[in-house]
Ligand code: ASP
């Protein structure tokens with residue numbers, strides 16, 4: 270059972286969480302709990318690090334930001350004990366949760382679940398594990414897993430104790446076909462395949478950290494997204510509650526062609542005009558960007574008409590736009606382009622569904638529907654189970670709603 274920041278925002282919320290845990294224990298389930306920091310706490314800790322020094326040591330950043338989870342795990346253990354449930358808190362270094370040493374965005378390498386299993390079997394003791402944090406094997410320093418990382422802690426702990434399921438209790442009651450704030454007719458999905466959820470999360474849906482979905486897929490841990498705001502006593506622990514199950518695609522009987530529409534406005538478009546159409550140009554453009562650690566996403570290049578020059582357009586995260594322009598400015602001689610232009614007023618809208626593998630023409634329908642709304646497409650990318658279009662940001666909502674109805678996702 271994993272509880273996010275809004276679910277442990279204050280003592281009343283934590284008491285509510287304790288009642289959810291008690292319900293499951295009383296029903297005879299063996300559970301481990303993973304908690305985030307109280308809502309807003311991690312932001313505050315991050316802000317303090319930045320204010321202390323813009324160029325702080327990431328090892329100390331981790332020492333500071335890991336603190337939020339320590340508080341909530343201890344408080345939840347206290348409350349559980351108060352309700353007559355045996356409980357013990359665990360920090361990342363105590364289990365231990367061993368990670369790589371990339372401070373600020375470490376990856377979990379290994380968790381030994383044996384001690385947790387033993388304690389539950391011997392004395393019904395519920396482990397309350399700090400999400401988000403781990404420890405580096407050699408240096409023994411505390412690490413954190415990147416923002417939103419307690420989802421990943423939860424799935425990793427679930428895998429380590431061979432759990433039947435990893436329940437993510439959060440402030441929404443499941444995964445929706447699109448963002449309900451933009452598409453009021455969005456529906457909650459009963460089930461979604463790991464691959465689809467991976468795309469949804471990577472392409473803008475903010476329900477789960479991407480890495481947690483990857484781990485669930487690799488270790489075959491079904492992930493169940495459900496609401497923590499239901500009254501704990503109203504939930505029947507022996508019945509399937511409402512929420513969304515993220516599982517293997519074989520476990521989904523009625524597979525739709527399209528499962529969801531994601532969008533992201535954190536994109537910027539850059540066009541490199543009149544570059545020589547010859548070998549080595551793409552390398553000259555993307556090499557320096559890679560060195561500057563800038564993630565390039567969509568790339569479009571045309572075959573030149575005259576055999577001499579062409580244009581190359583691509584997208585980067587909006588936050589990296591200025592830096593990208595500077596990097597390319599410096600590399601102008603080496604690349605040999607005429608000029609650069611770009612825009613941060615763009616959005617990427619993506620359509621996701623495993624059914625696309627076996628259905629032709631899914632993207633063509635979208636292009637037609639967008640055209641009928643007069644929405645211009647600047648770039649397109651496709652893969653086996655998704656395609657994305659880059660459009661002017663002002664049209665995002667219209668495009669998302671249009672596609673949502675087009676693929677019969679409206680309720
Ligand atoms: N507390 C951490 C964060 O805010 C981890 C998490 O909540 O998942 O990013």
Ligand code: MG
Pocket residue numbers: 273417420476477478
């Ligand atoms: Mg989260």
